[in-house]
Amino acid sequence: MSNNPNQGGRPQASSGPQASTSTGAGNSSSSNANPPKPFQVYLPTINDLHPGPRNRLFLALKSDIPSEIEWALPKLVTGSYAAVQADLFRLDAYIDSVPTLLRWPQRWIKQLTKGQRPSFPHPSDDMADDEMPQISSSTHFDRPSVDLWTYPSTSSSSKQLFIDPVVEKRACECLLVLRNAAFLKPSEGKSSNAECIGRSEDYLEFLESFFSLPCTTLMDISMERPEMLHHLLNLLSFTLPFLPLARQSGSPRTDSLAKTFTSTLPWLLVQSRDLGMIKLIFPLLISTLRIPSLPPCDPSLLPHLLYLITLQDPSQPSSLILELSLDLLVALTLSSQNPTLSILASQQFPAHLKNLVMLLEHGAKRTTIVSDPPSQVVGKVIKNPALGSLLAEESSRRRAIQREKAQQTLPQGGVELETGDKPPSLSLAQRTKLYQMSEPRRSMAWMHETFVYSSTSQLLQVTFWHAYRDFFQHSKTVEPLVSASEVIRHVTDAFPGAMAKAYTDEQGQSKFVIAGIGFRKGSEDEDRYLCLWKDCDAPPNATTTSDLLTHIQTNHISATSPPTACCWSTCTHSPFSLSHLLTHLPSSSTDSAPPRMPETITVPQSMPEHLYNYSRITAFPPPPLGPSHKLHFERVITHTDPQRHTPTGTTFLAALVIRNLAKCLRTEIQSSLPMTDQGLAERKKHLMEERFGLPIPETVLREEEEEERAARGGGAERIGNDMGLNQRQRERARLAFGAVEERLGDVIQENMSGLGQYLVDALGW
Structure with missing residues (x-):
């Protein structure tokens, strides 16, 4: 078998640095004396993570051989992180995986519990590197102790914590493996690693042993070796749903865990200034303090x-x-x-x-909220009955009535009506309406607004054409002008009693005229004082509001039998009064231009349609919001x-x-x-039901009342909370x-x- 460490899969323990001498003279390069060690890759292979009872990493961790442990633990740390991402590292697939990983943390707690003072001085910051205790891979950990570090205690006690650094390093790595493994989520038919850890008796025993340490000792650990406590708190947050906290008190282990969450962790939260640990303790307390079976917190x-x-x-x-x-x-x-x-x-x-x-x-x-108003407060838009365009329509309707009457009297004796020598001035609403019309309706409507019947009047056709041309040569005109002959031909359509003809005057010159019509005498200002009373035949010839009022009082209002309803234009207001009539008459202001009014108004949706032409808009309900109206609110958004x-x-x-x-x-x-006796009884029943968690039977309630009455000697007592507020x-x-x-x-x-x-x-x- 080859002794090459790269072939065996496990790096061999180093026997120390090799001493090499330089063959050169004088100042040779010192970099060749101690060559750097090659970079060691700790990422495990697929075979290293193969599940089963003979997994090489966990077998190595179970042994007490330092080189085996130093080979296995780094691979487990990196493998637990990388394999969890690929859903490969499941603790229940390895035999005794959790107890194996907790062996070194338990040894670390034992050393924390013993806390004996070593024979060498406490390492301080001013010690040289060669004076620091050296730990080799062949160190036997059960030997007394020359290889111990100390935690300076922050408590008032002089006792210090003496920990073997190798034990602490391995305990920290084991907790990191468990913490990384806890990230694995459950899959179909398989439990999560957090559940496997949380239901382990060795894990519960470890938690009980660790958090049974004095709080000052835990605080010292959090300041000197915070990664140990951070790994444990992270692991505790994953395994919290599987801890026996919600069971009934009585078990020593359950009571010890409950004390951890209601006393130890709150104490650490209050005393610690480590933001990392504080952020880990908060979620644990938030989740556990809602359990009703736990005792009150610190x-x-x-x-x-x-x-x-x-x-x-x-x-x-x-x-x-x-x-x-x-x-x-x-x-x-x-x-x-x-x-x-x-x-x-x-x-x-x-x-x-x-x-x-x-x-x-x-x-x-702060922001501005724009929204549509509720449909209940939105009205509908109608034409303004009091607008000048409607008044102009009423005047046009009045002239149409006068024209029909003149046409009827024309064959009998003619119509004698004073005419003007130039076209009348039409209102803006009338001009806008005529500009938007098309022929031949446009020219006929213009004739109705400009001319009147007159048996004694005749108009030159050239003058007629010039009046038509001057009026419709405007930028707002929709259609172009028609020829003079076509316009003159429509005269008989607009005024059947009129006639286009030619005659010879006294000088013997031939003239082409339109007989029977002439320019309507009047202006925009004079139209303001037209009488719009129903069936009014006599022109008022009024130039002021007083003249118009005198005309109405003389010709239409009888002192003996006044009208019961208003007869001005389309108004039917009842009862009729002089003050109401004045609302229809033009203002007596000396200003030539009347105040501008909107062309449309908003009325409620429920308003009947026959009131749309009611010119006295002051009698309408208050106008609601228009359809295009938006509501603007200054509001706050969080x-x-x-x-x-x-x-x-x-x-x-x-x-x-x-x-x-x-x-x-x-x-x-x-x-x-x-409280009354009935209220007292109901409240007592409610308190009893809260205590037992079930509806209390009436018989049990009566027995409780009799026992309490006998204990009080028959006196009345208010049921309340002794811990309440004064x-x-x-x-x-x-x-x-x-x-x-x-x-x-x-x-x-x-x-x-x-x-x-x-x-x-x-x-x-």
Whole structure:
């Protein structure tokens, strides 16, 4: 067999550095005297990780041969990490794998327990390298001890921890193997490595032995060799679901584990300043302190948590320590009433509550929320009945009535109506309407707005064409102009009583005219004072509001029998009054331009359609929001879950703590009130059911009442919690909630992330 270490698969133990001499004279290179050792690769092969009782790595670890152990442990460390990623390293496939890996950690604990002082001096920082104790691969570990290191103790005791560094190194590597293996997830039909470790009796015994050490010793270990405790805490977090914590008390091991999570770990959390260890202890306490069978936690934990949440600057991003502290406070105030009562009873509770309320705005961002209004408050858009375009339509309708009457009287005796010498000025609404029309409706509608019947009037065709051309030569005109002959041909369609003809004047010149029509006499200002009273035949010729009012009072309103309803245009308002009539008449202001009104208005969806033309819009209900209206809100957004859209993070945890405190205080206030006999009996029954976990039978309840009555001698007694708050503490807590009630209301109103639903119980004090 070859002695080459590379062929055997295991590196042989080194026998020490070889001494080599230089054959050269004088100053030869010293680098050849001690050549560097080749780089050692510790990654195991597939054969090294082959499952079964004869696995070479675990057999080597079971032996007490130092070279075998030094060969196997590095391979297990790297292999446990790499093989877990490939789902190859399952501890249940190796016989006694967990007890084998715990052999060196158990030896390390034994040395911690003994703690004897060695014969050599304690190594200090000023010792030279050649004075440090040397450990070789052939060292026998059961020998007394010349190869021990010491941990300087931070406790008041002078006792120091003397640990063999080789034992400590191997214990640390074994814990690292277990920690790496615990990452393996369960597969179909196979349990996880964490379950295999957590259900091992050797592992439970190791936990019991380690955490039974004095807390000061554990603190010394965390400062001198923190990797040991970190590996163990990581392993503990994976195996926590499989530990016998939820069983009934009585087993010494169960009680010891419960003491670990309720006393030892809280003590380490309070005393340690190692952020790495603190972040590992927090999740363990959060998960275990919710188990109802565990005893109360260390009383120093609550003040420390309330102190930790004050160290975070609200303007800075949230830290993990802050969120873990709040999460643990939620677990404590939710699992048991005693921690909640301790917080409420504290003299610094008002300050703690203000700090929690301040955390409700931690990392908040102000933003503008734009949303559609509810459909119940959105109206529909209609044409403004009081707009000038509608008034112009009413005037056009009035002129159409006058035109029909003139056409009827034209054959009988003619129509004598004063005409103008130029086209009238049309309103903007009329001009816009005519520009958008197409021929021949456009020219006919223009004639109706511009001309009137007159038996004594005739208009030159050239003047007629120029008026048409000047009006429709506008940029807003949709269609081009038509020829003069075509426009003149439509005159008889618009005014059947009119006629295009030619005649010879007194000078003997031939003229082409349109007889029977003339320019309507009036303007935009005069149209403001048109009488729109129904069946009004006489033109008012009014130029002011007073003239128009006098015309209406003289011709349409009788003093003996006034109208019961308004007859102005389409208005049917009842009862009719003079003050109502004045709302229809134009303003008596000297301004020539009337105030601009919107073309459309918004009315409720339930408004009947026959009221759409009701010009007295002041009688309409208040206008609702328009369809295009958007609601703008200045709101606050805090951190939310992007998938479930629910609040999370610091603000959510602070809201839960406040809710739990408020609920507990309300319960205390309610329990302090005097109760009737019936209420006392119901509450007692409820307390009994909570104690036994099942509905208590009436017979058992009566027996309990008789026994208590006999013990009290027949006296009445209020059932309550002896550990509850006294009157002064309740009043102080109530006033503290009342002081922050306004700010809580602002958070409920402004927060758009859903925090308000968790803060309702904190209002109403």
